[in-house]
Amino acid sequence: MTGDVPFGGPEASLTAELLREVLAGAAETLARLTSDEGAADDFGFDPELTDDLILPALRLLYEKYFRVEVEGLEHVPADGGALLVANHSGTLPLDALMLQVALRDHHSAHRRLRLLAADLAFGLPVVRDLARKAGHVRACPENALRLLGSGELVGVMPEGYKGLGKPFEERYRLQRFGRGGFAAVALRSGAPLVPCSIVGAEEIYPMIGESRTLARMLRLPYFPITPTFPLLGVLGLIPLPTKWTIRFGTPITVDAFPADAAEDPLVVEKLAGEVRDTIQHTLNEMLEQRESPFS
Numbered sequence: 001m002t003g004d005v006p007f008g009g010p011e012a013s014l015t016a017e018l019l020r021e022v023l024a025g026a027a028e029t030l031a032r033l034t035s036d037e038g039a040a041d042d043f044g045f046d047p048e049l050t051d052d053l054i055l056p057a058l059r060l061l062y063e064k065y066f067r068v069e070v071e072g073l074e075h076v077p078a079d080g081g082a083l084l085v086a087n088h089s090g091t092l093p094l095d096a097l098m099l100q101v102a103l104r105d106h107h108s109a110h111r112r113l114r115l116l117a118a119d120l121a122f123g124l125p126v127v128r129d130l131a132r133k134a135g136h137v138r139a140c141p142e143n144a145l146r147l148l149g150s151g152e153l154v155g156v157m158p159e160g161y162k163g164l165g166k167p168f169e170e171r172y173r174l175q176r177f178g179r180g181g182f183a184a185v186a187l188r189s190g191a192p193l194v195p196c197s198i199v200g201a202e203e204i205y206p207m208i209g210e211s212r213t214l215a216r217m218l219r220l221p222y223f224p225i226t227p228t229f230p231l232l233g234v235l236g237l238i239p240l241p242t243k244w245t246i247r248f249g250t251p252i253t254v255d256a257f258p259a260d261a262a263e264d265p266l267v268v269e270k271l272a273g274e275v276r277d278t279i280q281h282t283l284n285e286m287l288e289q290r291e292s293p294f295s
Contacts, residue, residue: 033129041150043143044132047112054134055104061094062101065241066200070102072248076194078109081148082251083186085275086196087174087283088157088164091205091224093121094239095198099155100134102246114147115155116140120221141185148189156182158272165210165222171202172287174280180272187262187271192251195275197282200244203293205229242293245286249278 038046062068076082088095100113116139122128137143139156147154157163158177166175186193209225229236252275254261261267 033126033133038133043135043137045114045135046133047135049133050112050135051104054130055101058097058101059105062098062105065239066098066204066244068098068102068200068244068246070106070246070248073102073107075248075250076103076107076111076153077192077251078107078111080151081189081191082153082194083144083148083182083189083191084113084153084155084194084196084248085182085279086155086157087172087198087279088159089166089171089198090201090239091165091207091226092239093157093164094204095201096155096157098201098244099196099198099246103153111153113155114152116144116157118160141181141188144182144185145189148185148191154191158182158276161221165207165224167210168202168206168208172199172283174276174283177272177276180268183272183275184262184268186254187257187268190254192253193271193275194251195249195278195282197247197249197279197286198244199247199283199286199290200242200293203242204239206240240294243295245290247282247286249282252278 033049036044038048040047076084084099086095086099096115096117100115103111103113112135115136117131117136118139121131121136122138137147144154144156158181159175160178162175166173183193185191205224205226207224207226211223211225214223215221226236228238252271254271257267257271
């Protein structure tokens, strides 16, 4: 038959070779993820893998899908330890990852953000390896203090699961900031607090309900029900293409506090409340200026 390529010809060989290369690359990446190769510290952070593999994948979401705009980057210190405090939302923690891209790509010093992550992130196969390699650490005061003492930019989202899994009707209303542990960390380390407000993430997975039964069965903090999930199965996991804005505010310094301020619960609570109020006020302002979640 004219134009037919016999089975096993050059094209088949080329396809087989490409497939072998892809599989070999995937195997190499998986081996790198599950090993300590490339680790820059004992947390397992791998800067090379992050820049070459993780950030390029996230960058597609950042630039093409969510079309993120960033404001106030000049408020983020160019060097030294600082604690970046942001609101948290969106059912899945994509907001934390977009923050990482924003600071690495657009800050004048191309800063790396070391995120304090919940225990759940380190209990899931593959996710825990990606989190560790990307520089995330378990959220606890000891880890935060170590990173700040090393001059790292540390990210914390004090709302935790309460912010991430709140219902759609409560969007952009900050939940309680825990007991203000992040404020105590700032007081102990002397690091400035940089408030950060994110608009756009609340609408990517509008959470209209939850299944507590499934959450208990799967050992999750919540099991979300959105207009598309679980109704559409895997397709329901595709986020809505909202347009995001990230705004960094003026740093709140702790130099004026006495040396033992971190031991005073009232002082800690007041400082945490100041940061929370600043973020909430900024969110309200950004929402008033926004015309649509999608443009």
